[in-house]
Amino acid sequence: MTTKQITLLPKINELIQELKPDNISAERKKTLQPLIDFIQDKTANNQEIRLNFICTHNSRRSHLSQVWAQTMATYFSIKNVYCYSGGTEATALFPMVAETLKNQGFQIQKLSDTSNPVYAIKYSENEHPVIGFSKLYEDSFNPASQFAAIMTCSQADGGCPFIAGAEKRVPITFEDPKAYDNTPQQAEKYAERSIQIATELFYIFSQINK
Numbered sequence: 658m659t660t661k662q663i664t665l666l667p668k669i670n671e672l673i674q675e676l677k678p679d680n681i682s683a684e685r686k687k688t689l690q691p692l693i694d695f696i697q698d699k700t701a702n703n704q705e706i707r708l709n710f711i712c713t714h715n716s717r718r719s720h721l722s723q724v725w726a727q728t729m730a731t732y733f734s735i736k737n738v739y740c741y742s743g744g745t746e747a748t749a750l751f752p753m754v755a756e757t758l759k760n761q762g763f764q765i766q767k768l769s770d771t772s773n774p775v776y777a778i779k780y781s782e783n784e785h786p787v788i789g790f791s792k793l794y795e796d797s798f799n800p801a802s803q804f805a806a807i808m809t810c811s812q813a814d815g816g817c818p819f820i821a822g823a824e825k826r827v828p829i830t831f832e833d834p835k836a837y838d839n840t841p842q843q844a845e846k847y848a849e850r851s852i853q854i855a856t857e858l859f860y861i862f863s864q865i866n867k
Contacts, residue, residue: 665732665781668762673732676852678860689857691827693864695805696735700865706730706738707804711813711820715744715791716751718809718831718850724758724787725855728780729862736867740787741804743794745813749773750789753838757847795821829857 665673681689692708699706708726712719723742730738755776759765764779766786777786792798794806794817806823808814814828831854837846 664783665728666762666764666779669728669780670732670762672761672852672855673729673859676856676859678856678863681857681860685857686860688829689861691825692805692807692829693861695825695827696738696861697865699737700735700867704737705803706735707741707800708738708807709741709743709794709799709804709823710807710809711743711745711794711817712808712810713745713813713816714748715742715746715794716748717754717834717847718854719744720750720754720789721758721851721854722807722809722829722831722858724763724778724780724789725851725858726862727787729855729858731781731784732859733862733865734867735862735865739800741799742789743792743796743799745794745817747773747791747793747796749791750776751835753834753843753847755789757844757851760844760848761851 696706710719710722719742723740727740755765766777768775768777773791776789778789779786802822803824805825805827806820808828809831811830820826834847834850837843
């Protein structure tokens with residue numbers, strides 16, 4: 658039986674071709690390995706792979722990670738991957754995150770215009786979009802059990818010692834682009850962080866034996 662080939666949106670596909678996973682340090686690869694092990698174990702046992710990316714406000718890094726993880730799972734044809742995100746508190750998806758993803762080739766549709774708007778983020782013409790909005794990590798939108806909790810910021814990792822229902826907890830922290838909000842470097846730094854996250858998730862999914 659042949660695997661169905663899913664086509665990503667063209668600009669995203671071009672960006673992925675330009676990523677440089679070989680530049681990831683050996684030390685950083687050690688940090689990424691536990692998530693590779695989790696995904697590989699689930700894949701080998703033909704089980705659903707639930708990944709919940711958790712940050713303090715669920716507004717920047719956790720959303721970038723959720724979107725790129727779902728994209729890379731599709732790119733590498735890893736089946737049964739379901740990506741989520743949440744926070745230790747709910748705020749809103751920061752508009753620059755949506756703008757950054759749009760600039761990198763994603764189709765962004767704002768489904769609601771409230772203080773915590775809901776976005777549909779498409780990476781492929783024929784796949785379900787990622788639904789992006791800020792929520793607590795234990796929100797009913799997210800899985801209640803049998804998931805990996807990936808801690809994308811050190812504050813959430815340190816301040817949240819127990820994640821109920823998590824089968825595995827993996828700290829993979831990223832520097833917060835929020836530091837550059839309202840500065841001339843804002844767009845550049847958000848794009849840079851998105852590329853870093855994309856590169857590391859490319860590496861993670863490239864290591865999976867189907």
